[in-house]
Amino acid sequence: MKQQTRILVALIAIGLLAAWGGLFGSSQSLHFDDERLKRIDAHYQAAIDKQTVAGIRALIVQNDRTVYERNFGYRDLVGQKPMTDDTIFHIYSMTKPITSVAVMILFEEGKLLLHEPIAKYIPELANLKVYDSVNGKGNPPVRKAARQPTVNDVLTHRAGFTYGLFDRSALGAMYRKAGIGVPTTDLQGLVAELGKLPLAFDPGSKWHYSVSTDVLGRLVEAVSGQKFGTFLEQRIFTPLKMTDTSFRFDADKADRMAVLYSREGIPANFEKNGYYSKSTGPGLEPAHRSLLLGYTDKGVFESGGAGLLSTTADYLRFAKMLLNKGELDGARILSPNSIDMMRRDQVGNTQPSARLTNIMLNDGIGFGLGFGTIKDQGLSGLALPTGSYFWGGAAGTFFWVDPQNNLIGLFMTQLVPHRTTLRQDIWGLTYQAITDNRVNQ
Numbered sequence: 001m002k003q004q005t006r007i008l009v010a011l012i013a014i015g016l017l018a019a020w021g022g023l024f025g026s027s028q029s030l031h032f033d034d035e036r037l038k039r040i041d042a043h044y045q046a047a048i049d050k051q052t053v054a055g056i057r058a059l060i061v062q063n064d065r066t067v068y069e070r071n072f073g074y075r076d077l078v079g080q081k082p083m084t085d086d087t088i089f090h091i092y093s094m095t096k097p098i099t100s101v102a103v104m105i106l107f108e109e110g111k112l113l114l115h116e117p118i119a120k121y122i123p124e125l126a127n128l129k130v131y132d133s134v135n136g137k138g139n140p141p142v143r144k145a146a147r148q149p150t151v152n153d154v155l156t157h158r159a160g161f162t163y164g165l166f167d168r169s170a171l172g173a174m175y176r177k178a179g180i181g182v183p184t185t186d187l188q189g190l191v192a193e194l195g196k197l198p199l200a201f202d203p204g205s206k207w208h209y210s211v212s213t214d215v216l217g218r219l220v221e222a223v224s225g226q227k228f229g230t231f232l233e234q235r236i237f238t239p240l241k242m243t244d245t246s247f248r249f250d251a252d253k254a255d256r257m258a259v260l261y262s263r264e265g266i267p268a269n270f271e272k273n274g275y276y277s278k279s280t281g282p283g284l285e286p287a288h289r290s291l292l293l294g295y296t297d298k299g300v301f302e303s304g305g306a307g308l309l310s311t312t313a314d315y316l317r318f319a320k321m322l323l324n325k326g327e328l329d330g331a332r333i334l335s336p337n338s339i340d341m342m343r344r345d346q347v348g349n350t351q352p353s354a355r356l357t358n359i360m361l362n363d364g365i366g367f368g369l370g371f372g373t374i375k376d377q378g379l380s381g382l383a384l385p386t387g388s389y390f391w392g393g394a395a396g397t398f399f400w401v402d403p404q405n406n407l408i409g410l411f412m413t414q415l416v417p418h419r420t421t422l423r424q425d426i427w428g429l430t431y432q433a434i435t436d437n438r439v440n441q
Contacts (some may be wrong), residue, residue, distance in 0.1 A: 028438065029063045030405060036433035037068055043425060048073035052420055053396065054261050054284055055083035059312050059410040060430055064320075068430075075258040075414075077284065086313065088244055088256045089412045090295075092306040092393030096213045098236060098318060099304035100155060100370025102220045102228075104338045105235055111223045114152040114369075118159070118215065121222050124195035125149070125215070130160065131171045131198035140174065142198045149203035151219070154212045155369045156346045160199030161210035165275055171200055181211055183294030183301045187218040187228060190301070200353075207352040207361055213370075217304025228302045239331035240321055242314040247302045249295045249309070257309075258414045260287040260395060266417070275394075275417045287416055306394065312410050315399060319408045322389075323401050342369040343389045343403075359424075377440070383427040385440055398423035405439055 044056045055073035059066070071083035106112050112121060119126035128149065129142035136142045149159035164175025178193045179185060185193070194215070200208060217228040224231050229247050237245050244253065262270070265280025270288035294301055295309065317328060322343075326334035334342075345366030352361040359365060364379025365372060371389040374380050384390065390400035396418040398411045411426045431439065 029065060030407075030434050030436040030439060032062070032067045032433050033435045036435070039432070040068060040426070040429045041070060043429060044070070044072045044422070047420075047422055051282070051284055053413045053415045053422065055087075055258065055413065056422070057083055057085075057087060057089075057312055057410075057412040058426060059316065060407070061316065061320075061409075062405065062407040064406075068433075075256075077259070077261075081255075083258070084256070086244070086256055086311055087258050087412070088253060088309050088311055089258050089397060089414060090260055090393070090395050090416075091308050091310045091315065091397050091412075092395055092416075093213075094310070094315065094391055094393040094397050094399060095304060095306055095308040097322075097370045097391050098232065098308065099213050099216050099220070100342065101236060101318075101334060102232060102304075103151070103155065103216050104334055104342060104369065106220065106223050108335060108338055112151060112219070114155070115150055117148045118151055118154050118219065119148060121151070121219055122191050122215070124191045126195070128160070128195070129198045130202055131200060133170070140170070140198060145199060146202040147204070149199070152346065152369075153203045154215050154219070156367055157207055157210055157212050158204050158347065158350060159210070159212050159215075160201050160203050160206075160208075161194070161212050161215065162200045162208060163210050166209075167200075168276070169200075171198065175211075181214060181301065181303065181305075183299040186300045187214065187221055187302060187304075190214055191218045204350070207347050207350045207367060211305060213305035214303055217302060220304070228304060236318075236333060237314075239333060240314075240317045240328055242310070242317055245308055245310040245314045247295070247307050247309070248297075248299070258412075260291060260414050260416060261285065262287040262416055263419075277417070284415070291416065312412060315410060316408065319399055319401055319410070323403060323406065323408060343371060343373060343387075343401075344368055345373050345375050383431045385431075392423055394418060396420065396423050398426070400427070405434075 047053060054077045055075050057071050060068040073083055075081050075083050075087045128145055130145045131140060132143045133141050153159040162171055164172050164180050174197055180193055220231050221228050261284045263279035264283040264285055266277040267288040269277040293299055321328040321333055325336035326332055326339045347367045364376040366375045371391050374384045374386055374388045377386045385402055385404050387404050388400055388402040392398035395416045396413040400409050409430055411423045
């Protein structure tokens with residue numbers, strides 16, 4: 001009788017565990033339909049056939065198992081070198097989440113506070129004025145700022161900075177003239193020049209994509225006492241075994257580098273028109289050489305906003321650390337609380353004045369401490385489930401983390417300026433292949 005009772009209790013326990021697993025689907029492997037996954041193949045092969053891009057690498061990992069991994073086309077068209085698993089990419093703004101993690105490491109150590117003025121740590125950014133062509137005085141016309149930018153403002157692109165590369169306003173022209181972000185100036189030189197320029201708006205009043213994350217790179221240097229690249233190597237790359245992630249070309253890995261392409265005719269006009277250059281034909285050609293200078297021994301600018309080279313294997317380890325609440329394979333980078341802070345919306349109803357990765361902030365899409373966030377899938381208009389967070393890069397790269405479904409997606413290609421929807425297409429193509437009812441439960 002006692003034995004039967006023990007068996008019954010065990011069966012009930014097993015049933016409860018199964019029910020628990022069904023309720024919390026993130027602990028379960030979801031079902032991906034093989035035929036539906038082939039739609040990803042067809043979609044991106046068509047893009048390669050049309051020479052929309054030279055090469056593509058796509059990777060989907062769910063519940064720590066690879067459910068989709070495919071290479072398309074070439075990393076080097078002229079050399080006819082195919083895209084491979086270990087191809088090294090210019091990830092551009094996918095550098096930003098890594099930089100934001102570096103800032104949060106220092107926050108956890110009590111070396112900075114997010115609500116403090118950035119000038120407390122970077123004195124060059126004290127007493128910033130606001131550019132105001134209507135009510136401002138002087139040349140350029142400026143006025144007193146309502147308040148000074150905080151570390152949180154810089155983390156969330158609400159500090160009042162802009163991007164000279166993409167800003168056609170008078171202030172954008174001032175950024176370009178001052179050489180903000182040029183590869184031959186280091187981070188200390190960047191903030192020295194930036195401190196001489198006005199802000200685009202009062203801190204906290206708008207969301208505007210900007211050089212803010214480059215400023216964060218200097219913040220890491222100022223607070224840690226280390227070069228930014230050294231800090232990243234010691235505190236993030238080495239612990240996470242991200243062996244191919246760096247700010248510089250490695251001659252020993254040159255054969256694995258993906259060529260950075262532009263549409264035909266853009267390189268000839270790039271010095272004059274930059275990212276607004278227009279193509280003159282349907283083909284592809286290597287991007288303007290100025291875009292590669294920062295990765296050579298002539299470059300000293302370790303751009304926290306857009307400077308890293310990496311592979312899908314390396315970035316997957318970074319994304320797994322995020323998904324696993326700050327830890328991977330025994331290496332803890334951040335606490336679970338800090339990861340939760342980072343992935344929660346920090347900007348509320350702040351009005352955006354520029355797009356992000358071809359998406360506009362709205363009632364369903366917010367911004368955390370270094371990532372875009374899905375606050376509400378229905379209001380976002382995107383396939384990414386509520387609670388997902390993401391970011392992309394200027395050459396068409398993209399990643400997202402979906403904690404609800406224990407899923408990570410990575411998409412890599414190398415076309416700059418990037419004017420396709422290929423990285424956005426992967427979201428719907430991924431979730432349409434999941435035929436498990438638990439995906440949004």
